[in-house]
Amino acid sequence: MSTGVTPGSWCSKCGDIEGILSDITGVLYNSGKDGGTAIPGSIEAVAKLKAAGIPLRFCTNETQCTTIQIANKLNRLGFSIKPDEIVAPAPAVCGFLKQRNLRPCLLVHPDVLPEFAEIDTTNPNCLVVGDAGEEFNYGRMNKAFQFLVSLDEPLLISLGCGRYYKEDDTLRMDVGSFVAAFEFAADIKAEIVGKPSPAFFQQSLHTMDIRTSEKAIMIGDDIVSDVGGAQKCGLLGIMVRTGKYRPSDEPHSYVTPDGYVNNLAQFVDMFLEHRI
Numbered sequence: 001m002s003t004g005v006t007p008g009s010w011c012s013k014c015g016d017i018e019g020i021l022s023d024i025t026g027v028l029y030n031s032g033k034d035g036g037t038a039i040p041g042s043i044e045a046v047a048k049l050k051a052a053g054i055p056l057r058f059c060t061n062e063t064q065c066t067t068i069q070i071a072n073k074l075n076r077l078g079f080s081i082k083p084d085e086i087v088a089p090a091p092a093v094c095g096f097l098k099q100r101n102l103r104p105c106l107l108v109h110p111d112v113l114p115e116f117a118e119i120d121t122t123n124p125n126c127l128v129v130g131d132a133g134e135e136f137n138y139g140r141m142n143k144a145f146q147f148l149v150s151l152d153e154p155l156l157i158s159l160g161c162g163r164y165y166k167e168d169d170t171l172r173m174d175v176g177s178f179v180a181a182f183e184f185a186a187d188i189k190a191e192i193v194g195k196p197s198p199a200f201f202q203q204s205l206h207t208m209d210i211r212t213s214e215k216a217i218m219i220g221d222d223i224v225s226d227v228g229g230a231q232k233c234g235l236l237g238i239m240v241r242t243g244k245y246r247p248s249d250e251p252h253s254y255v256t257p258d259g260y261v262n263n264l265a266q267f268v269d270m271f272l273e274h275r276i
Contacts (some may be wrong), residue, residue, distance in 0.1 A: 008259035010217070010236050011274040019055035019208040020271075021201070021230070022046075024062060024070065025085075026221035026243015027264050029077055031167045036076045039242050041265025046079055057209040058086045059201070061160030061194045061225065064109040064176065065256040067091060081204035084246040087204040089159035089194035090115035093128060096157070096193055104128040107134060109157070120148035123201020125151065129182065129190075130159035131175045141178065148186050156182055162193030162225055167234050190268045195222070200253065219267055223243050238267055 025031050028046070029038045042048055048058050058081065062070055067090075071083040091110050097104060103120045106113070108130035132140075148154050162174035177250045180191050195202050203220070213234030220226020221243030230237040239249065239257040242264070250260065261267040 010258040014275040021059040023220035024060040062232040093193040126155035156190040158190040195225040198233040201233040
């Protein structure tokens with residue numbers, strides 16, 4: 001098989017892999033008008049992994065819609081993905097909030113609010129920030145800042161910590177940039193729920209009943225949150241040259257992927273070939 005990519009040391013470990021985590025945006029599809037478009041070969045690649053019986057989860061920092069909406073969007077594009085195969089920050093943070101008896105002030109996108117339907121938001125005692133899109137304006141951010149510093153023990157929770165993402169072929173600032181402003185202004189450090197948090201990767205593995213992180217691979221287009229975050233948790237991290245990937249990611253200043261592939265389809269072909 002000619003792949004155009006020299007197999008790396010990760011290929012020799014394929015036989016030991018028990019499950020795969022994949023990012024969604026930039027790996028499965030490119031977001032844009034009318035729901036975006038599937039990246040060539042990605043629909044078939046997901047089908048091949050499922051046909052081979054490989055446990056698979058879609059580990060995303062998407063916080064502009066619910067997991068049901070994400071699954072519906074992907075299935076309209078031609079994928080066959082269930083909501084419970086998607087691991088996203090909003091449902092994860094709801095469990096986090098309940099466990100710690102926290103009542104959030106929410107600075108999130110309106111479309112993700114249904115995920116918080118069962119969360120008590122009266123008399124809030126923490127600030128939860130997600131990718132609010134156009135809701136990130138000075139008025140809302142300043143009001144959220146004023147609330148945050150009014151707390152006796154300010155607690156800032158971020159749904160992911162991405163720097164930027166790609167939409168309509170342009171790069172857009174992600175939640176991490178806005179959370180950094182809150183951290184600077186309030187002189188505190190945010191707690192991250194989502195990539196690159198180790199707990200988020202561990203939760204994703206738990207849904208596949210994988211107890212050893214070395215038995216899993218993460219594939220993504222974000223070299224820091226996807227690849228670097230996964231590696232810190234003990235997973236193999238594979239970088240795709242799709243989505244928001246840029247040539248400057250090779251080499252990166254402090255993250256060295258276990259391998260680069262041109263797209264998800266190429267990764268799946270290499271994985272299945274070396275798994276035999």
